[in-house]
Amino acid sequence: MVKFRLPATFVVAQVRLQHGELAYGYANGWLDDASAVGIAEDLVATGAALPPVVELASVFKGELWRVPRIVDAIEVEPASAPDRVWLYLALAWLHEHKEGHADPLQVIEMLYADFDYPAEIDGLVRYLPAPPGARIGVDAIEERWRAYLYRRSTEYASRR
Template sequence: MDSGIPKRKMACHSPDVREARHHQRETNQTMNDVVRFTIPADFISSRIALTTEELVCGYRKGWLSPAALAELAGDLSADLPDLPAEEELLYLLPSEIEEKVRTAVLARDDVDCADPEIGKVWGYLALARLNERRDTISGFWDVIAMIWSDLGYPDEMEPFIYHMPPPPGEEFGEPAMLRRLESYLADRTRWYRARGGSSPE
């Protein structure tokens, strides 16, 4: 599935870069589960209108709480045939609604959560959430490197991975990495908002 997002040219990596990736794989092999945190529904909806497949995988991968799942699923009820009618949901307690939505989402066993384009959506949202709260996060750049690992080491994230060399002609150091991270997020935010019709904040 082609996302339509402009892609960086594939780099021909030096032995040092390949070794850095190998080191990151070894470091993160047992740490990827630590990266998981839930992302609020309002944070997501301000940036992207999720497809049903993205919603399903976000819940399966642990990025969505049951409450956030229920809040975001409303606009996708046509693609969740096991979801009760809106009139029925009006008479349920919040916990019952969450359980109904969870069951309907998990029934979509036709969704391939290994799709790299779906992974990019949740990688973008996770990075955006982390960046918004970076002053309160210990090991900010380590967590970003673990997300990079979790997504399969995409080339487009390398410019802001702390142990990878910067793009040719660009600076080393955290201030430069932060500029590249925020440029990446701005590009994705514009594209996903245009794709899904979400209004700018």
């Protein structure tokens, strides 16, 4: 399982999370306590916060022990797919920090498995055939990776 923590500054710059997405990211280890608080602060600042998120935003640095209990009170919206935004965030972080990984494409393959084989990134997985009519090879995968990130960033930009 691939796990790296994403700082609040990175997440907030990419997308305005919905409440359930914040809870999902924390529960699945993508966020540490301080980042969860930072994202809650952003949601409060934009006027998009419900009571548990407002409480989370009010947690002081010395009170981070309170974060798990507060996050547990945040409900995941039934119609949402919080893993989808976290797949995007993980791939965006990996793309920006490729140099820190010996084989970023292998990390993509692990994320592919961790996120239950999402069809939307089939074209980024080396051991799968390229999409029909698409070029093959590492450069082509890199191009599809950038295109995926652009599509998702455009989609999530509408939340701002």
